[in-house]
Amino acid sequence: MIRIKSPSEFKSTQIPANPGVYIFKDENQEILYIGKATNLRQRVRSYFSKAYKPPKTQKLVSRIRSIDWIVVNNEVEALLLENKLVKQHTPKYNINLKDAKTYAYIALTRETFPRIFSSRKTSPKLETFGPYTDGFTRQDLQRLVVRVFKIRICRKLPEKACLSYHIGLCTAPCIEKVTPEQYFKQVEQARSFLKGNYEKTIQTLNDQMQAVSREQRYEFALELRNQIASIRLLTERQIVDNERQFDQDIMTFRQQGEKLYIMEMSVRKGVLLGKKEFKVDLQPQVEQEFLKAFYSNNLVPREILLNKPCWKDNSEKEALEQFFAQRRGSRVSLLVPKRGVKLSLVKLAEENLKSAFDQNPQILELQSALNLPTIPRIIECFDISNLGKEHVVSGMVRFVEGKPDK
Known part of the structure; x- marks a missing residue:
């Protein structure tokens, strides 16, 4: 670690070039x-250079009084460590996407008699499975676990x-109709099932x-046969969905003044789901910083x-792909398409982003101040x-597209 009383005191020689x-x-x-860097010395030195920096970066540099670092083996390790530390500390000057959606998990509480429920958060007090992008599949799976393994759903x-x-969906640990050992076996079977051991x-x-x-x-044999049939029906439906599934996200960026505007559009199973608009302050590598922040709270597509x-360069691209692949659990591709259907999707997102610039700038400010997912086109x-x-x-009084509706 090095300490400085003002930015003018900074000297990069003490920082390793790793x-x-x-x-x-x-x-x-x-x-x-x-932040992360392939060369810590060069990256940190760039903050203290005399080159032009956005106002947000200037303010950051003016407040720096100590610089610490952690050396790793390669850029992928740096990306993973950076992501972990940002989520742990949520620094003021890192991009924070407050409106980023998180998907729900199926959770088991860590109690003598665990209960099952849906949760959008993970916690040391919970054993979570997922997350599930399809809410209906998650609900079906959770109901099936309750019906087959008789796991309790009551809060207390x-x-x-x-x-x-009384309707056969719980073994009633509350009135000691089941011992902790017997209930543990039920939970073990449910845990194995939720891990995919169908x-x-x-x-x-x-x-x-x-x-x-x-x-x-x-x-009892008939009940077990019905449970087997329910599991087969659910897993067969999931296999069909997976064969049709090809998840894509389209991200387009456009700079205006000291802001970067982003349009995100999601394609799931070949179907365009919708769009989200974001606006962030300019900073070094802002597009990359945005992607890392966005996919810290959202599922990474293929x-x-x-x-x-x-x-x-290609090495930095490969490191980003490996970073996202570790979060997804399978291969992830980053593409800038030049032709075909994929280019058409990017053009579509750019057209949507362009329409945002045609708005009254005060409407854009209102969207940002109220943290709205889309531009407020009608205000009453x-x-x-x-x-x-x-x-x-x-x-x-009614306004449409920022103009009075008389």
Whole structure:
């Protein structure tokens, strides 16, 4: 770590020329910014050069009083470490996408008698599975786990058995109808199923069905057969969906003044789902910083189409692809298409982004101030006045595309 009383005191010779992560702190040792670099010395030195810097970067540099760094082996490790530290510390000058959507998980609580529910957050107190991009599939899967493995859904154990026990969806640990050991086996089977071990679950249930049939407990055998059929139906539907699935995100960037405007459009299973507009302050490598921030809170698709490169060379591009691939769990491609359908998608996103610039700049400021996912094209304002209890007067003013609707 090096300490400075002002930016003019900075000397880069103490910083190694290795790949790694750099950390800027203020006079109170609060973290201001975390970044990654293939060459720490060159990257940090660029902040203190006399070259033009956006106002946000100028303000950042003026507050830096200490610089720390962590050396790693390569750029991919630097990207992964940077992402982890940014999520952990949420520095003020790193891009923070407040409106980025997160997908839900199926969660099991870490209790003697765990319960199952959906959660958009992960926590040490929870064992999570997912996230699931398709909400209907997640709900079907969760209902199936409850029906097959009898996992409780109540927030607190009630004093007497609830409806779930009486309709056969819970083994009622609340009234000690099941021991902790027996309930643990139920949870273990549910955990294996949620991890994707469908065939193992089906085989276990099939063995149980054969055993109870030999004991002539035919009602229980019928219930087990129905559970097996439900699992097969769900998994077959998922296989069909996966064969049709080809996820893409289209990201287009456009600079205006000291701001960068971004249009994000999502294609899922070949269907265009919609768009989101973002605006961030300019800073070094702002397009790359935006992508890392966006995909810290959103699922990474198989392919990301861009209207311009956000890397300096092929090695940096490959490092970004490896970074996103680790988050996704499979290969990810970053492309700047030159022709065909993919170029048409990028052009479509650029056209949507262009329409945002045709708006009244005050409308764009309003969108940013209220953290709205899209531009407010229709604004209605109401004013209601009362004179006693009987005389109520109201009025409405309406604006469409930033102009009065007279």
